[in-house]
Amino acid sequence: MNLSSQSVSTCPGRNLLRTRRELMKMRPTALASAASTSEINFRKYQGLGNDFILIDNRASVEPIISPAQAAKLCDRNFGIGGDGVIFALPPVGSTDLTMRIYNSDGSEPEMCGNGIRCLARFVADIDKASPRKYKIHTLAGLIQPELLPDGQVCVDMGGPVLEGPKVPTTLEATRGSTVVEQSLEVEGQTYKITCVSMGNPHAVTYSVDGKPIKVDELDVYKIGPKFEKNTVFPAKTNTEFVEVLTRSHVRMVVWERGAGRTLACGTGACATVVAGVLEGKTDRKCQVDLPGGPLMIEWRESDNHIYMTGPAELAFMGSTRL
Numbered sequence: 001m002n003l004s005s006q007s008v009s010t011c012p013g014r015n016l017l018r019t020r021r022e023l024m025k026m027r028p029t030a031l032a033s034a035a036s037t038s039e040i041n042f043r044k045y046q047g048l049g050n051d052f053i054l055i056d057n058r059a060s061v062e063p064i065i066s067p068a069q070a071a072k073l074c075d076r077n078f079g080i081g082g083d084g085v086i087f088a089l090p091p092v093g094s095t096d097l098t099m100r101i102y103n104s105d106g107s108e109p110e111m112c113g114n115g116i117r118c119l120a121r122f123v124a125d126i127d128k129a130s131p132r133k134y135k136i137h138t139l140a141g142l143i144q145p146e147l148l149p150d151g152q153v154c155v156d157m158g159g160p161v162l163e164g165p166k167v168p169t170t171l172e173a174t175r176g177s178t179v180v181e182q183s184l185e186v187e188g189q190t191y192k193i194t195c196v197s198m199g200n201p202h203a204v205t206y207s208v209d210g211k212p213i214k215v216d217e218l219d220v221y222k223i224g225p226k227f228e229k230n231t232v233f234p235a236k237t238n239t240e241f242v243e244v245l246t247r248s249h250v251r252m253v254v255w256e257r258g259a260g261r262t263l264a265c266g267t268g269a270c271a272t273v274v275a276g277v278l279e280g281k282t283d284r285k286c287q288v289d290l291p292g293g294p295l296m297i298e299w300r301e302s303d304n305h306i307y308m309t310g311p312a313e314l315a316f317m318g319s320t321r322l
């Protein structure tokens, strides 16, 4: 296995270029099983400790490994270790490339904020490209990361989806069709929940039993799975527990669908600020401190898009057999 480190360096929305169902129909299982006997080259990247195995899959339209194989690679004892496996796939339409991702349990989410920063850095590194902006097709539509000269990556994450059934949640809407500060009882406590989709579903909570959340007081391992698998979230959910420091600075811990407790979640940080604005608790520009470090989030009024800025770094590279 090679060990090395490298560095690389304005961010508009969401057009569904190809639907999830269409992409699923295209999956030739033969490709995935063919990979079972061959060597896989990978690079491992992380964004605030949210870590991913990156695979250059641009020679074929389907991931060269199966969800089960991805789960095996993500195992921190028996595999490479990671919160997910991300594939750089050929472009769709006028995009530069397509991103697909498997969570560490092998499930397939629509989007990943920290992951797409890592993907942009990965493609720039292997193509030896100078800092630039990418148009990336995802199951959540068009997402546009830009590698900045200072090493950070700014991502135009598109606009949030706020209609409850589209998030999706069966919780009753409280404001038009949006679920804002709706009560949800979990493990004997009542959380106020705001539901936001960033392509993937998020339940954001700022208060429990009428009191502001204190992130250090939560047993996320105990309550996280109860949110994730709650029947009010038909596609399961990512959950963000948020403590307000000031209107422009919050602390957040996350329990991710399909990955559990992670050090950071980019789409979760975006959902946190959208929920903060809807609940009147934060400004549109807000720093979100996660266990792995800070993300800068702006929900821009002019275009309704959310811009996320944070790091993406190479950890190591290597090859493995499945």
Ligand SMILES: N[C@@H](CCC[C@H](N)C(=O)O)C(=O)O
Binding pocket: 050, 103, 108, 109, 110, 111, 112, 113, 114, 115, 200, 201, 238, 256, 257, 258, 259, 262, 264, 265, 266, 267, 268
């Ligand atoms: N860590 C990610 C989100 C990854 C997907 C998530 N677990 C899901 O299933 O929706 C991020 O940085 O956004």
